[in-house]
Amino acid sequence: MKDIYDIVVVGAGPAGLMVAKEMAAAGQDVLLVDIKKDIPLINRSCCTMLINEPNTHGETVHIVDNNLHFEKTGFTVKYSGQFVKLVKSSRLSPGGYKLTMANEKEGVAHPYTKEVILRDLLQEAVQNGVDILTETAGIKAENINGGVKVYLRSSHSRFLKEVRCKIAFAADGVNSQITRGLKLAKQRKYFGSYRVASYFLDEVDYPYWDSWITCVGKGHTQLGRGQIYMVPKYLPNAKPGDKPILDVFCGSPIGVPSKQSLDWCLQEGPFNEWFHNAKIVHKAACVLNFYTCIMNPVEGNIVVVGDAASFIETYCQSALVYGYRAAQAALKQLDTGKGYEDYSTFWRESFEYCWPGEIEKALQGFGLHMISDEELDYIFSLTDKEEYFGYVSENTAPRVMKEAIMSHIDQIKKERPETAKTIEKHWQSSAEDIVQA
Amino acid sequence: MVVDREECVGCGACVNLCPRLAIRFIDNKSYIDQVSCIECGTCRESCGVEAIYAGCRFPDIVLLNFANNPYADDTTTI
Incomplete structure (x- = not known):
């Protein structure tokens, strides 16, 4: 040196x-x-995940000959591993109801x-x-x-x-x-910190191998705080034809133990039957501090x-x-x-x-923090059978979710006026409120 | 603070968060320099897999800095 x-x-x-x-x-x-x-x-x-949505962070990325091709900037990055093609992105309520964004043709994201x-x-x-x-x-x-x-x-x-x-x-x-x-x-400006624990699980009895799953609602974690995500992906040494493993991770605000929440979700959570025979093949963790750009x-x-x-x-x-x-x-x-x-x-x-307002918009799409699990099951039961066009994205998925829910707002107003009011209040919530919830 | 290197997954998050730069990354896992550590608990609070615990060198300071501080509601203590 x-x-x-x-x-x-x-x-x-x-x-x-x-x-x-x-x-x-x-x-x-x-x-x-x-x-x-x-x-x-x-x-x-x-x-x-390769987010294949056009214009994500000003760039459109394609898979060309298994490499990552960046269309607008005009360069290619070599990739010699495996891709998973996900065609659905679902938000899952504790009762098992879904709000699904789908793109069968191009996929919603490609974990690599x-x-x-x-x-x-x-x-x-x-x-x-x-x-x-x-x-x-x-x-x-x-x-x-x-x-x-x-x-x-x-x-x-x-x-x-x-x-x-x-x-x-x-x-x-x-x-x-x-x-x-x-x-x-x-x-x-600082909003707060999240810590994350993640397990790569093999031998999972899992129904959503084609989806990115966001578990929304309080019933997924022991203390009702934090969020669980599930994504199939390949290990670094995977060969063509291998089965992907499932990465399950839990993010929770500082003060809430993320590993404990994750363990609880796998053993006693609403979908614990998927994980009875699961083996942990890799562990990961991280901390994110939420600062403005x-x-x-x-x-x-x-x-x-x-x-x-x-x-x-x-x-x-x-x-x-x-x-x-x-x-x-x-x-x-x-x-x-x-x-x-x-x-x-x-x-x-x-x-x-x-850009102004984008942080709030994205955070509003991570979950519906003011809405109880029972109300959430009700809302997602309305969207359960439908599929909305969309991608896995922090920036555009919140809009799709909002439109999906708002398309049922008349019915919700009629059947559950209180819930409708809470939903409308949710779209007004500030970034601080959501990060701290 | 002490790192349980069996539990540590080596994400490196605590290394940059330590206000005393007391954490080193050795063989892809964290190691806390006991001479520099002031037992503030920042790393313990930030560990995603709960691999960091108090070595109790300064037990009183340690307790006051924990999220579950038993004296938090006690208004009579100074």
Whole structure:
């Protein structure tokens, strides 16, 4: 390792690897650091689905020859693993009633394996000559004399090491240490934190292998707080023809034990009969802090990419896009002295959560927190037999859900006037109310 | 705070949340430096799989920082 590099990238997730690989391909001298020993290893809960809906975060992604093709930006990312095609996205009430969004032709989402994507990206980065430092944390970055000083600390040392570079990228994820040290972070608003526990289960007696399941309602968890999701996906070593496993994960507000909620859901929840013979093949966890987006993700020569700048997450696929765009912008900046604006404008215009009102809209779609389970069973019994066109998406699914429920509002008003009032109140609720519920 | 490395799944969440930078990621799992830890409980509260517990070096401070603080409703204590 040297003391001076052209580029330092902190965090080797999809965004960081993409930046490092692209910058090195353009002849820059790049250092990439990550706290993990094995960079492709994924122990963070992540649904890792290809969202094939057009214009998701400003990009339309297709599967072309089993690779991910990004239509608008115009690049392809190699993928050598398996895809699951999900054709339905259902919200499931504790009584077993559903609100289903479906797209039989294109699918609503395609879960893939992040580990395989990262392995392939890492290989390319190494081939392009990126210097990689594992088990090293990026602690702080400072703009100094037209460049950046990055403080690093090895997991095996008590001392900080300083590295100088022209441009530093903070790609260290949703709980970004580098971003927290910037002035940019002071403009962010904090809503609350969720922690997530996730089990990959084999031998599940499960009826929804073609669906993304969101369990809505309080009856799914022991304490009535938090949310359970289920998604079929492949393990990194899966071969064509293998059966997918089921990733069941539980997110709950800080203070509510997520693992305990998940264990309870599998053993005593309303659908426990699916899991009687289930075997846990892998465990994962994560914490998400809900912050508003960084609107201008560049401070001096420090560029924030991926989840580090976003509200909750950018999705793995969009992390690749923003990584690619940030790298192109940085190269232009080095060339002409004016390039960062391209990236920050694209970020603001494409990432939906930067737009006013989008955070509330998305959160309203996660569940119906003011409505009791009995009322929820009633509402979903009205939509149970129907299928609404839609995708798995944080940004558009809430609208589909709202329209589906509102299409029955006259009947609800007649049969359950109180419930109708609560439903209408739900669409007014603020982001804080929902996160804390 | 102490990490049960058998239970830790290695998600890395606590590493960046520690206000004292006391958590290191060694062999893809968390390890808490006992000299730097101030027993604030941030990592314990953030662990998705409940792999972090109090080593009880400073039992009083530990209790006050827990979500289930037994003295939370006790208005007579200062």
